[in-house]
Amino acid sequence: MGMILRVLLLSLACATAQAQTRFITVASTTSTEQSGLFKHLLPAFEKKTGIQVRVVALGTGQSLDMGKRGDADVVFVHAKALEEKFVAEGYGVARFEVMYNDFVLVGPKSDPAKIGGTKDIVSALARIKAAQAPFASRGDKSGTHFAELQLWKAAGIDIAKDKGPWYRDTGSGMGPTLNTASGMNAYALTDRGTWLSFKNRGELVISVEGDQRLFNQYGVILVNPAKHPHVKKDMGQAFIDWIVGPEGQAAIAGYKIGGEQLFFPNAKR
Amino acid sequence: MSGILPLRLEGVSFAAGGRTIIEPLDLTLEAGASTIILGANGAGKSVLMRLMHGLLAPSTGRVAWRTEGPRRRQAMVFQRPVLLRRSALANVVYALDAAGVPVGQQARLAREALQEVGLAYAAGRPARVLSGGEQQRLALARAWALHPEVLFLDEPTANLDPGAAREIEAVIKAFDVAGTKIVMSTHNLGQARRLGDEVIFLHQGRVAERAPIEKFFPRPVSPEAAAFIKGELPWA
Amino acid sequence: MLDAVVSGLRLVATLDLRLWEIVGLSLAVSLSAVAFATLIGLPVGAAIAVGRFPGRQAVVVMLNALMGLPPVVVGLFVYLLLSRAGPLGELGLLFTPPAMVIAQTILVLPIIAALARQAVEDSWREYEEQLRSLGVDGVRGALTVLWDIRFSLLTAVLAGLGRASAEVGAVMIVGGNIDGVTRVMTTTIALETSRGDLPLALGLGMVLIAIVLALNAAAQIIKDAAQRRYG
Numbered sequence: 001m002g003m004i005l006r007v008l009l010l011s012l013a014c015a016t017a018q019a020q021t022r023f024i025t026v027a028s029t030t031s032t033e034q035s036g037l038f039k040h041l042l043p044a045f046e047k048k049t050g051i052q053v054r055v056v057a058l059g060t061g062q063s064l065d066m067g068k069r070g071d072a073d074v075v076f077v078h079a080k081a082l083e084e085k086f087v088a089e090g091y092g093v094a095r096f097e098v099m100y101n102d103f104v105l106v107g108p109k110s111d112p113a114k115i116g117g118t119k120d121i122v123s124a125l126a127r128i129k130a131a132q133a134p135f136a137s138r139g140d141k142s143g144t145h146f147a148e149l150q151l152w153k154a155a156g157i158d159i160a161k162d163k164g165p166w167y168r169d170t171g172s173g174m175g176p177t178l179n180t181a182s183g184m185n186a187y188a189l190t191d192r193g194t195w196l197s198f199k200n201r202g203e204l205v206i207s208v209e210g211d212q213r214l215f216n217q218y219g220v221i222l223v224n225p226a227k228h229p230h231v232k233k234d235m236g237q238a239f240i241d242w243i244v245g246p247e248g249q250a251a252i253a254g255y256k257i258g259g260e261q262l263f264f265p266n267a268k269r
Numbered sequence: 270m271s272g273i274l275p276l277r278l279e280g281v282s283f284a285a286g287g288r289t290i291i292e293p294l295d296l297t298l299e300a301g302a303s304t305i306i307l308g309a310n311g312a313g314k315s316v317l318m319r320l321m322h323g324l325l326a327p328s329t330g331r332v333a334w335r336t337e338g339p340r341r342r343q344a345m346v347f348q349r350p351v352l353l354r355r356s357a358l359a360n361v362v363y364a365l366d367a368a369g370v371p372v373g374q375q376a377r378l379a380r381e382a383l384q385e386v387g388l389a390y391a392a393g394r395p396a397r398v399l400s401g402g403e404q405q406r407l408a409l410a411r412a413w414a415l416h417p418e419v420l421f422l423d424e425p426t427a428n429l430d431p432g433a434a435r436e437i438e439a440v441i442k443a444f445d446v447a448g449t450k451i452v453m454s455t456h457n458l459g460q461a462r463r464l465g466d467e468v469i470f471l472h473q474g475r476v477a478e479r480a481p482i483e484k485f486f487p488r489p490v491s492p493e494a495a496a497f498i499k500g501e502l503p504w505a
Numbered sequence: 506m507l508d509a510v511v512s513g514l515r516l517v518a519t520l521d522l523r524l525w526e527i528v529g530l531s532l533a534v535s536l537s538a539v540a541f542a543t544l545i546g547l548p549v550g551a552a553i554a555v556g557r558f559p560g561r562q563a564v565v566v567m568l569n570a571l572m573g574l575p576p577v578v579v580g581l582f583v584y585l586l587l588s589r590a591g592p593l594g595e596l597g598l599l600f601t602p603p604a605m606v607i608a609q610t611i612l613v614l615p616i617i618a619a620l621a622r623q624a625v626e627d628s629w630r631e632y633e634e635q636l637r638s639l640g641v642d643g644v645r646g647a648l649t650v651l652w653d654i655r656f657s658l659l660t661a662v663l664a665g666l667g668r669a670s671a672e673v674g675a676v677m678i679v680g681g682n683i684d685g686v687t688r689v690m691t692t693t694i695a696l697e698t699s700r701g702d703l704p705l706a707l708g709l710g711m712v713l714i715a716i717v718l719a720l721n722a723a724a725q726i727i728k729d730a731a732q733r734r735y736g
Contacts, residue, residue: 025600025681034700039684056600056681070589071599175699182701200701228589230597324634344638351635354653354735363649367639397736411639 023052024235027064027072029143030173031101032218033057035193035262040255045242051235059142059173067091067221070228073236078143078191078218092221093233096244099252099263100217103147104195105208106178107133107187121211122155129157132166134186138177139169147216148189154213178204191216193262218263220244243267272418273334273342274300274450276321280330283316290316292474293329300418303451305461305482308471309497314454317471318345318421321452345421349428350408352396357388357407360396364411382414383407386440402433409440420444422453426460438464458498462486470494510711511704523685524709528716531689534602534676535669538609542617543662545610550621550661551647555629568622571615576608580678583608587679600681605689608675613665620661621651628654656731659724670717690716 032038033055042053058066060077067075068091075092077083086092105124107113113133115124128135138145152159159167168186170177174194181188182202190198195206208214220240225231242248249265256262276298283291291313298304298321306314319325320332322345353360361379370378383389386406391399396407405425412420422441426434434457441464445451455461461468461482468485470478472493480490489495553564585591587599587607598604628650636646651658673691680687682696690713697706 025683030699034696054600054681054683054686056683069591070594173699175696175701179698179701198701200703230589319634322638324637347635347638351632353649364639367641367645395735 021052022050022235023054024073024232024239025054025056025071026074026076026239027056027058027062027066028076029060029063029078030057030175031078031144031191031194032076034173034175035191035197036257037193037252037255037263041243041248041251044247044251045239048247049235049238049242051238053239059138059140059144060146061141061143064091067223070223070231072223073232074220074222074239076218076220078216079146080217080219082143082146083219083221087221091224091227093224095219095221096240096267098218098220098243098267099249099265100215101192101263102209103144103189103214103216104192104206105187105189105214106181106195106204107207108185108203109205110185110203111207113187116205116207118208119210121151121208121213124208125151125155126157128187129155129162129166132164134166134168134184136168136170136177136181136184136186136188138174138189139171140173142173143216144174144189144191151189151213193257196257196260196262217266272300273336274298274418275335276419277333278321278327278330279333281320281327281332282329283313283320283325284328290474291320291327294476296469296476298419298450298452300450302466303445303453303464305465305468306452306454306471307458307461307468307494307497308454312471313474314471315423318423318452318454322421342417343419343421344412344415344417345423346405346408346412346425348424350404352399352404352407354395354397356393357383357396357399357410358392360407361411361414365414368415378414379410382410385413385443386410387436400433402429402436405429405433405437406440409437409444413440413444416447417449419450419452422451424454424456427456434460458486470497472497510708515708524712526685527688527690527693528712530602530687531670531691531713532716534605534689535609535666537606538613538669539617539662539666541606541610542613542665546614546617546661546665547621547651547658548647550618550623551625551651552644553618554622554625555643555647555650565622568615568619572619574612574615576612576672576674577678579612580608580675583611583675583679599679600683600687602680602687604679605676605687608679609669609672612672612675613669616668617661617665620664621658624654624657624661625650656728656735659728663721663724666720667717670713 034057038055046052056066056072060079060082063075063077064082064086066072067086083095087095105121113124113128113131115127118124137148149159168180170180174190175198177188178190178194178198179200180186182200182204185203187207220243222233222236222240223231225233244267249267252263252265253261278294278296280293280295281291282289282293306317308314316325320327322343323332353363358379361382362375365375365378380389380392383392386409388403388406388410391403396404399407426437429437438460441451441453451464453464465482467479467481469476470491470493477493478485478489478491485494486498489498553561553568583604584599586593587596587604588594625647632646632650636649641649671691673695676689677692677695680689680692682688682692690709694706694709694713697709
């Protein structure tokens, strides 16, 4: 009984200590978290400002939803149309572009759709469908899923109608989807950052990259304090100012895995 | 004596699961004489005692003590004592506490009770690791501490060897000497003779005969009692 | 598989500070939840075991069914409760360890209550007459039985602890798996799995299993000692 009480007190003390820390909650995407970018960026910001940044990594759709509910101070996601809608509906104050990375189409070395090394993502998708080659989709309303759906549409394929057993809807994050693709030698669309830090590749290699249409723009938005008065607008804005400012932009450019730069800063100020 | 006795059972019957276990009966238990309830297995001895003690509610009729609120003035010792997983002393203290005895007196009364049943040496031992005889004596100590006016005993020595049984009998005698009314069921006719003053003989849920000990054994009136005595005697 | 063993051993051997923080938080959250659930669940289970009230059978069935509550559903429920847009949003508890404790308490409570109900009910058959003979009523009787079979109830508490320390769905949703704040063993395992670092994930899993095993062994030793001591 004594031990139980001690543990309870400890956890309460823990909770109180946290309440005293200055922190903001950022809803972001699995790609930024799992690529290790935040681990690289945040210590610099925290050191400079003393503000702890707590990142909850979800799909873009869920992250925006978190912002709508007021459970985050800042959202940091990649689906421009959805972000603009979020701001237009009054949930966010303003959207700032931060950086981009690109999507790559990965697939098995055996390359059943014969698309390896091509640059045209749209015709590659068409050939995957024609070959009925296995394809693993996020299917979770994330930014990546959203981008994938746009690309199918561009290829003139109504994926909701045309998908067959070859199209596997995993309904999960980027990592689990890659695990699935790796396990069944399927093609999959992924952001480059997650791919570079992903370890369980198996037979998978990059099949298509470099197409303009694969560019993936990230934006950052302060959740509107007018909707949710408890939003820590000053600290949240400080984070946004930092990440679109010279220090943050330089830090983004400096993040590399195996010598390869993952994200390209392109803030407009 | 101005206590809770006599106990009157008026038209008391008991049925469970569509089976009548005790036929409607009238009984009066006076203070003083030790009453032995005899009868074959299934005659209803245990049920009758539970009706008297208040553990079972009669299907018909009523069980009436001379005064109200008799719970603390009566105690019951079962065939298999249920002891709590704590020391022997703490078991007695628990009973005293449940009976509303002031905290300040509990330990002293409990020690006296253990002394009385010859268990003072085991006061600190966990109750559940005591021998069968010791456990039953502890159950008696628990009753003793309450100084009941009436003590019900349901075949208290049925699971014990003869040596342990004799120790239990000695404690029951001590209750009698101290003025507690004994109501005990038993299979053991020798024990009935040693401890009892009168016999209530049950047969198939009815009181077939009620008689003083010295009349019952030599000259039972009812044929059922006669047959029972004849059948049981060789093992007495 | 061998990779995982090596990875797990290396994790333990290097006493990685961050790992121990994660282990510490896991234990703090799960033990707190189990402590709360025990404080509530044992009396509730005992009351249902001893009580005679209309609808009792339905309550028993419901309690048993709730043992299978999916963690994700509990997580979602607590999330909606604690979300800023929810009824308890004011507290600002979402994505904090207390939120995880709340979710796990809800998850574990039916397990402890249902198992306690069964244990007390079984024992009550043995104790009831004796306790009533001593003039002990329902509430006090239930508490007496609870205390008397306390070492058997360890099993119920352990079942709860097993559930709490193994689940990932609820803590992931209400905790958010925030690095250094709400990241626990299971969410770390989920994260490393999604990063494709399967050996590390499996290694962490082995650490988790070892901890749960140690807790169970300790409880068993206590139980055995008590059995010998008290009978």
